[in-house]
Amino acid sequence: MARNQLLRCVTVACLGLLGALSVNAQSFRVQCPQTTKLHPTRQVIDPATGLPAPDPAHPGFIKCQHVSGGDGFATMGDGQQIYLFGFGALSGRASLENQGGGDNVVNGPYAGTELASVFDQPYAGPITADGAASANPPGGSADAAIRDPATMMNIGVMAANAPAPLIAIDEDDELFLTLSNVGMIMRPDLFEQHTIHFHGYPNASSYFDGVPDASVAIAIAGSFTYYYTAPDAGTYFWHCHITPPEHLQMGMVGQLFVRPRQDRLAPGVDLRAALVNTYTDANGHNYDPCMRDILCSSPLPPQPASAVTQAAGAKYAYDDGDGSTEYDVEYPIQMMGFDPSFHFIGMTFNPEPFADMKDKYFLLNGRGYPDTVNQSVISTEAVDGISRPSQPLPALITIDKTNGQKRALLRVSDLSVTEYSTLATVGVPMTVIADNARMLRDEAGNNMYYDTNSITLGGGESMDVILDVSDARYQPGQTFFLYTTNLDHLSNDAENFGGMMTEIRIL
Numbered sequence: 004m005a006r007n008q009l010l011r012c013v014t015v016a017c018l019g020l021l022g023a024l025s026v027n028a029q030s031f032r033v034q035c036p037q038t039t040k041l042h043p044t045r046q047v048i049d050p051a052t053g054l055p056a057p058d059p060a061h062p063g064f065i066k067c068q069h070v071s072g073g074d075g076f077a078t079m080g081d082g083q084q085i086y087l088f089g090f091g092a093l094s095g096r097a098s099l100e101n102q103g104g105g106d107n108v109v110n111g112p113y114a115g116t117e118l119a120s121v122f123d124q125p126y127a128g129p130i131t132a133d134g135a136a137s138a139n140p141p142g143g144s145a146d147a148a149i150r151d152p153a154t155m156m157n158i159g160v161m162a163a164n165a166p167a168p169l170i171a172i173d174e175d176d177e178l179f180l181t182l183s184n185v186g187m188i189m190r191p192d193l194f195e196q197h198t199i200h201f202h203g204y205p206n207a208s209s210y211f212d213g214v215p216d217a218s219v220a221i222a223i224a225g226s227f228t229y230y231y232t233a234p235d236a237g238t239y240f241w242h243c244h245i246t247p248p249e250h251l252q253m254g255m256v257g258q259l260f261v262r263p264r265q266d267r268l269a270p271g272v273d274l275r276a277a278l279v280n281t282y283t284d285a286n287g288h289n290y291d292p293c294m295r296d297i298l299c300s301s302p303l304p305p306q307p308a309s310a311v312t313q314a315a316g317a318k319y320a321y322d323d324g325d326g327s328t329e330y331d332v333e334y335p336i337q338m339m340g341f342d343p344s345f346h347f348i349g350m351t352f353n354p355e356p357f358a359d360m361k362d363k364y365f366l367l368n369g370r371g372y373p374d375t376v377n378q379s380v381i382s383t384e385a386v387d388g389i390s391r392p393s394q395p396l397p398a399l400i401t402i403d404k405t406n407g408q409k410r411a412l413l414r415v416s417d418l419s420v421t422e423y424s425t426l427a428t429v430g431v432p433m434t435v436i437a438d439n440a441r442m443l444r445d446e447a448g449n450n451m452y453y454d455t456n457s458i459t460l461g462g463g464e465s466m467d468v469i470l471d472v473s474d475a476r477y478q479p480g481q482t483f484f485l486y487t488t489n490l491d492h493l494s495n496d497a498e499n500f501g502g503m504m505t506e507i508r509i510l
């Protein structure tokens with residue numbers, strides 16, 4: 004009877020299945036729809052500039068990003084190469100590899116309302132069956148999402164980044180974030196799944212929450228496109244949620260932030276009135292932010308004696324209504340650490356000693372000093388002899404006072420699995436404006452910001468900090484330090500000068 008069933012299976016159902024598989028024999032798939040219910044027309048082309056602009060009737064963009072889940076290697080400050088489980092960039096690669104020119108990735112080649120790896124440009128060619136965007140991302144077609152399965156494997160294998168690729172979006176956006184699991188080539192015995200979890204993020208659907216036992220997980224050779232709206236500005240982070248102590252220690256964690264819709268106000272618009280009434284965007288269209296915003300989490304500031312208005316092109320950390328979170332330049336600062344023994348064991352087929360996990364490399368944006376101030380991409384040669392970008396993001400903070408910059412926003416998040424760390428400055432006070440993606444403001448609307456020279460964060464926490472160098476005592480040519488006062492964290496393993504430190508340079 005079993006034989007009959009097998010025969011029947013072979014002749015009817017299974018042949019049908021095989022037929023279907025042969026037509027579409029792969030499970031990698033990048034989704035980036037051209038239109039959605041929230042953005043029925045996606046973007047329009049501004050006739051004046053020929054550049055894409057938001058559809059005035061539908062604020063925000065459809066944005067898409069593609070990351071690989073796999074493995075790779077990173078280079079520590081003492082030259083040691085360590086093994087990673089990690090996420091790599093499968094979109095924005097041209098900008099990733101060609102960045103340089105003296106600035107942080109956010110303010111340099113990735114400048115603009117979106118990172119190069121998050122593309123929101125209109126699709127110029129015919130819409131393909133899978134709906135993946137490919138044309139005209141910020142860095143040209145070489146920044147497009149890779150969606151050909153063979154290329155995904157060729158590029159994505161061993162392409163892990165430390166930390167994971169940065170994600171930056173704006174309020175009112177829709178983000179389609181595709182994760183493709185390319186497998187871990189150094190660990191063929193493992194068949195690890197990966198997921199994406201937006202930590203601390205207002206996310207309505209557990210389906211896209213990445214907690215594997217309450218949702219879905221992505222197996223090797225599979226893709227999954229996570230969908231997020233962006234209702235609430237702030238600094239968050241994202242990570243894989245499979246065996247979190249292991250996959251986070253091994254590198255599967257990075258920063259995520261959302262910029263406020265207040266950035267898009269037209270010049271001259273009253274910031275406070277824009278929170279209560281309607282606001283007018285740069286295209287002259289009116290919106291009601293709190294009607295659209297399911298959270299509208301910032302209390303109104305007190306009515307000032309005279310209106311605070313939007314200065315042309317001003318940028319803010321939050322929808323503050325009083326301009327107090329304005330900044331000129333922003334830097335992601337990701338505090339993290341690696342335990343080289345754990346990574347070595349993770350590469351060599353041995354049981355991992357979770358309780359013995361102890362970081363020996365203390366890092367900002369995946370780098371120990373002096374690599375933190377190295378402005379170019381750090382690449383690491385893997386066992387196949389090919390060098391790939393491993394730590395693309397510097398942690399150098401520059402404030403170009405000569406050209407009018409005065410306030411730097413540091414988006415500080417702690418991605419560590421094991422340790423609390425303190426970050427301190429000497430000479431430039433830090434003004435803490437937000438804690439865990441919430442403005443420090445009481446219910447009466449009073450700002451509870453405070454000045455300090457040190458902040459202490461544990462894993463999973465974030466703070467937004469402003470450095471203000473407008474005072475005359477700050478002059479171009481000065482250099483200050485942002486460093487940890489946990490003095491054992493100022494090392495690159497056995498090398499006694501490095502670790503969690505970077506420079507603040509006034510230009």
Ligand SMILES: [Cu+2]
Nearest residue numbers: 197243245250
């Ligand atoms: Cu994972």
